[in-house]
Amino acid sequence: MIATPQAMHFVEPLALQSGASVRDYTLAYETYGTLNADRSNAVLVCHALNASHHVAGVYEGQDKSEGWWDNMIGPGKPVDTNHFFVIGVNNLGSCFGSTGPMHTHPDTGKVYGADFPVVTVEDWVNTQALLLDRLGIQQLAAVLGGSLGGMQALSWTLQYPDRVRHAVVVASAPNLTAENIAFNEVARRAIVTDPDFHGGHFYQHGVVPQRGLRIARMVGHITYLSDDVMNEKFGRELRDAVVGSATGYKYSTQDVEFQIESYLRYQGDKFSEYFDANTYLLITRALDYFDPARTYGGDLSAAFTRTAAKFLLVSFTTDWRFSPARSREMVQALLDNQRDVSYAEIDAPHGHDAFLLDDARYMNVVRSYFARISGELPACSSNNGVQPALAAHTGGAA
């Protein structure tokens, strides 16, 4: 499947949750599959910290450019683009195409840097809704996301209950715990205290706070993996064991000794070369701030009375960032409101990262759920390759 990045520009100011606003901004997005005649088969995919609108497929002539959820979305895949019109949007404030801190502030003519306004999950959902308006999509068949993407999917059901029929919330949580916030804060302090950060206006200085970004990524990466999978993949293995030594150790405080160190440094280096430091601050803050129960005195069940969608929630047993207990909180709050909710707790060893990986049970759960959604679509709206006559008919009508 060939993907083509697109961009939509918005001139009108958007009021943000913080009270600030942003105008003259662009959203980068991609779509896969075909919108059916009654525009009822749209699926919005929301992304997490380090991802983008490039959800599935590859770019023309770039074999290795698979989208970040290409195992989940595409023709014949669990979210089948033969049935669904799938949309990926890069979040406002990100660094992969949508307007963000690296772009020019229309009021000042200077790069935003640290002046880019704080954006929240709710703000992202509002921008996604504006994009759907432009695409002529009134109601989503489903909104789907993992981790921070799951928070956006959840927020859709609260902000626009009439515009979403199903929400699929994977490896997510109704808010961050103190420990989650603590890890975010370590990452932010590493970035902000890097002398190359220059108060967030490092672009003018021709530098990037790479030291801080490396530390941020290393910390983050530890929380994405389970203890078990780290032990299995790396254990206490040395990178270059000293031959003829009983222990194999080099006895150095600064050299790489263990494979896990080498792996983390590599992840940190790679990340620091492409990810924007201000975006990292914005996205971790959006995570910190998300808390739909907050204005209901912490009562998630009360917050969820607004929902009208049907839900699938998925969690992974070894995910200690957003543990199954956090998903169960959401399931309980939905059940308190007599909502239609399915829940799968997948026994997977990979920690939080499991939501991006192939696991037969996980894939089958999502596949079955989307088959159910597909079954609710008007029969003639399917443009499944197995029914070419119908597809051609629909294509003409769309």
Next chain:
Amino acid sequence: MIATPQAMHFVEPLALQSGASVRDYTLAYETYGTLNADRSNAVLVCHALNASHHVAGVYEGQDKSEGWWDNMIGPGKPVDTNHFFVIGVNNLGSCFGSTGPMHTHPDTGKVYGADFPVVTVEDWVNTQALLLDRLGIQQLAAVLGGSLGGMQALSWTLQYPDRVRHAVVVASAPNLTAENIAFNEVARRAIVTDPDFHGGHFYQHGVVPQRGLRIARMVGHITYLSDDVMNEKFGRELRDAVVGSATGYKYSTQDVEFQIESYLRYQGDKFSEYFDANTYLLITRALDYFDPARTYGGDLSAAFTRTAAKFLLVSFTTDWRFSPARSREMVQALLDNQRDVSYAEIDAPHGHDAFLLDDARYMNVVRSYFARISGELPACSSNNGVQPALAAHTGGAA
């Protein structure tokens, strides 16, 4: 109880595990209680990352100067200094009195800095044994430690099986997991990549890599606490909620928003003002390197055949740094060797830090165990305040 810091100087070179050596070094230590006539009531207390020889009591005229394990050690306390002669030693390479990176290299006349040799748990145990030689103590009634201190206690039973009758190993592990090493590596990278580190020779530049130390401490601190206790203590509470706002948020990426952020920044700031950066690197490496099963192909039971001591192991249910499972590995390996081992798994909410806190069950387990050790001492050797005649007699004979 008044504590008096002492120092012992060693001129002879000490061969280190790395192949390097160190000479003309000093060990800072303290003792509490009285050594009995047959020198059989000595208890060595080993310290973890951020502690010292000042284990118990207060310094003359300094009311708030309690030792780091003052709740555990003292007259009438679980490790009762009316019965035992307790010794605390600051580890070589630390920054609280014993020779370390901030001191002068006798070969060069310059401050060691990053040239201080890598020291291991085994090296520390060797220096502690030399100190005991000087004090005329051939055999310890017990060696006691928590966390990294527990690793030293364990290592005593392997390096000097004849010199230790009991080992009390609290909240410890037979080696670090990949995740443990990963967190250490994040801390080290934060320090080493701080521009003020100057390759470990920052003393000459009149600066300290405080940014790196702050990050290191913040990361460390998260791993010392349980998720539960963080939620209970801080949760999602804001430091200065904005009055009249629905959420109370300031919407800032750099200001302190949540209480947990404020707490972590405070811990980081405080630590960066007194802890030596090179010592941090050395001590985290000593943790990484400790692995007595390594030269036995990873077979802990085989490694433990050398032990002759009796053991008490204690772990805490919410400790995710050194989980109960790690203690159970050691218990199993000791049982495989038919060793006398007691094990207590304490249901405590405080995570790894629980080993330093008051918990009635924990304190009672240690108290009972030391009562047993006390019961094994020659009757006339006790200088218990309850038996003044015997104490006076013993005092004369000692």
